[in-house]
Amino acid sequence: MVTTPNPLTRHPDMIVTWEKPPADFILDDTPVENTGQPLLAGALRESLELAGRIQPQNLIASNFGLCAKINQELTLKAPDWLYVPQVNQPGLPRQSYTPNLEGDVPSLVIEFLSATDGGEYSIRQIPPVGKWFFYEQVLKIPTYVIFEPDWGLLEVYRLRGGRYELEQPNVEGRHWCADLQLFLGTWRGKKEERDGYWLRWWDEAGQVLPWAVELVEQERQRTEQERQRAEQEHQRAEQERQRADRLAALLRSQGIDPEAID
Numbered sequence: 001m002v003t004t005p006n007p008l009t010r011h012p013d014m015i016v017t018w019e020k021p022p023a024d025f026i027l028d029d030t031p032v033e034n035t036g037q038p039l040l041a042g043a044l045r046e047s048l049e050l051a052g053r054i055q056p057q058n059l060i061a062s063n064f065g066l067c068a069k070i071n072q073e074l075t076l077k078a079p080d081w082l083y084v085p086q087v088n089q090p091g092l093p094r095q096s097y098t099p100n101l102e103g104d105v106p107s108l109v110i111e112f113l114s115a116t117d118g119g120e121y122s123i124r125q126i127p128p129v130g131k132w133f134f135y136e137q138v139l140k141i142p143t144y145v146i147f148e149p150d151w152g153l154l155e156v157y158r159l160r161g162g163r164y165e166l167e168q169p170n171v172e173g174r175h176w177c178a179d180l181q182l183f184l185g186t187w188r189g190k191k192e193e194r195d196g197y198w199l200r201w202w203d204e205a206g207q208v209l210p211w212a213v214e215l216v217e218q219e220r221q222r223t224e225q226e227r228q229r230a231e232q233e234h235q236r237a238e239q240e241r242q243r244a245d246r247l248a249a250l251l252r253s254q255g256i257d258p259e260a261i262d
Contacts, residue, residue: 014125016138017069018101025074037112038062039194040149041081044110047201047209053180056091059084059103065096066106068138073127077134081110085179099139107179109135110145110199113153120146136164143177145184145199152186152197174202182209 041062048054060083065076076096087103099105111120111131122130125137135141136159144157144164156175157164169175174185183202191198191211201209210218248258 013071014137015071017072018098019067019069019074020098020101021067021074021076021096034114036149036194036196037080037114039192040112040147040198041110043191043211044081044199044201047211048180050212050215051201051209053182053201053209057086058090059087059094059097059106061094061097064094066109066134066139067096067098068134070127070129070138075127075129075134075138077131079106079109079131079135080112082106083108083180105139106141108143108145108177109141110147113146113148132164137162147186147199149197152188154184154186154199156184172202172206 045054045060045062048060054060060081062081063078064082065078066082067074067076069075084097084099084106085104087097089102097103113120119131121132123133124130125133129138132144135144140159140162142159144159146155146157147153154169154173154175156167156169158167167175169185170183172183172185174183176182177184180201181204183204184199185202187198187200187208188196189198191213203209251258251261
């Protein structure tokens, strides 16, 4: 069983408080590291939205600041994707989110690895604290996902006994996300201008939640199938008409009026 990648001892004097940043606090506007990450994050939300899986009380965001104070020092980390089951004020415009104060702790955060080390495995306990330490020891987020999109490597860590443990996938290579009632796994293909590995959702029946482009293609195929069925029906009707005409002609050649036949 795999746990935290490095030994970690939580500092006994660490005091965590839940306070919103001051109104004049400037959030880190550092851009994402490559153009693929917004596509990956957007695709995760898109399929949930199309499937009617997003409720008003949920908070789903990407590159969005999660806040807490550690020993009175404001700490903020912006995961590439996050899911909060219940917020206190649904629909409220937000620049950041403070768990416990504004609603639930996120049940799921996702980080996309890039060529540049972003500290996704960092257990640094002094400012600036590492992401792993912040998610595991400060926010205590139940599920932490790290995805390497170039190779399709998916790591899902579950918080057990106060520590993250690497979870093995099921036989399909997927992981159950209880709050969403969906499986999370990898898929390879093309969407928009990106061709490669993606994270996707599957329902309990094993059906993938489609993207908009896939729904359009499904509708196109359905329309084409309906057109083909209509054409086949037309052809059958035409064949029946021709058969009836031949039979009527044969009867007339024998001096029988087909209209007089009951």
